[in-house]
Amino acid sequence: MLERGPYRPWDAQLESNENSVVPSNSTFRSIGKDKPWNFTIGYGGGTNCWYGTTPRLHPSDFRLKSLYGRGRDWPVSYEEMEPYYMAAEEIMDISGPEDIRIISPRSRPYPQPPHKFSAADRLMKKAQPDRHFVMPTARARVANAQRPQCCATFRCNLCPVHAKFTALNGFRHITENPNVRILTEAEVIEVERSGASSVSTVRFRHASGEQRVGCDLCVLGANAIHSPAILLRSGIGHPLLGRGLNEQLGYAVEVLLDGLDNLDGSTITTGANYSLYDGAFRSEHGGAFLVFDNRFPYGVRTEIGRWRQTLAMNVTVEDELRNENRVSVDSSGNVAVHFQGHSAYAARGAERSLGLLPEVLAPLPVEKIVFKGYRPSESHLQGTLRMGRNRADSVVDRSQVHHGIRNLIVVGTSVLPTCPPVAPSLTAAALSLRAADIAAGKAPSW
């Protein structure tokens, strides 16, 4: 395995107060809107900096075109993904509630019990039992052999007790496997073709200079900016290569509560609300996922005795892929991100969801809902090597094999063909397990 960044132990990350010595936004140039795209350059990638929020996609997310005439259908169904969701949840020892199967059906319970609701969540759950759930998460509810219980520090990118799943604490058996060799600080420049439909070597930059390594099967998993950049440098063209860079449009609100002491949940984010997620409205505007936080990013309240009467929420709205939001490389191989903004579909979804919040939050004693602004990034870059059944409208096929280069598999969120409202990390992990099964002949590729 070639890894661009260094191997940084968790204590080194904590001591320096940063996940990587390479700032993500230093690895590309922005053209258009100067929007941040957050990721970690280093062994373990996004598992270092993620907050460990792991909802599954809604079954409708896989059939957006068929159901609502928007975007495209995925080349894989929820039913086909379910065992891989389950496998990914078991590998990462995910905590979650049993009753969420109403939204996303599941074959077995979550490996870990759910976290504890906050007071606001409990009222929501009582009024909306089929729409409000404990948020599934890779932050441990109970200690396991690798991790202690989450103790609500609210600094998950640098969790001081290492309670969330990361590659560092969860994949030791892989890094210690004598058949696995990981070369860090090895920046891949390009993959080199050996014929019209295959690649045979990977050229990379290392401290000792440029080198090559052979590959029978090449798996590319940089991220939605650098995976397409590598293919562009390699001259492996496709009209959609690098296009459609996206993430959810997110905004934050603070709900001031009248007389309800909140914040007594057991982790940073405790509630997942699906009231505005799915429905016929998605033919007109994006669905919204309502995330109930248990932290107080704006501070405790200042009025005597009302310190805890607050609820912080983040709302993430699905976007539509815009081809003009793209990745390019110049003649020197340097990477540029061209971002013109979110789609009108997402903007309408945000506006509508904000307007409907008072109705959704009716079970709570709401004193005031304060809009806190749009969030600069959801740290979910995706969509630049989209998967699909046809070469004309996708870069990789339903097995995540490149349509033209048949020994090149792409993994990670770059293959997502639409931008559903929720965090994509669990789905990317499940897709990777599925792609591995197909490559190993354990699952059908059709």
Next chain:
Amino acid sequence: MVSRRKFMFMGAVAGAAVIAGGAAFAITDQYHGWIHAILKHWLPGYRFDPEGLALFIRDYNKKQGHALKLRTFAAVEGVVDVKVLLPDELRRQVEEEERRVFSAFLVGSDFFDNYSNGPKTITYRGTPQACGSPFATF
């Protein structure tokens, strides 16, 4: 948090009130007057352990670094009410920063251990490095 750029305007307002000798006060005061005023305003009747307050101000200094405009504003605000002169948006940002200051002080103190016992001396002990929510239950 209020960015340094946005504090340019506040600095100008504050600067008008602090021209003669005030700048030196702003540097040496290191937020003490401003923070003490915030705490006294929202916690009337409470006292603040001086050593704990000094520790909190050191922590806040570390976090803010050399945000000169903020220091200047904070120092002047500790003496006269400059905030009322600010445009609405900047005043909102200052109020949000004051709330964050108030919150960080309380969360790092023994306040939530025994505030229901009524006004007392509050001792700041330091920003919790882990498991720091005083409200979380498991």
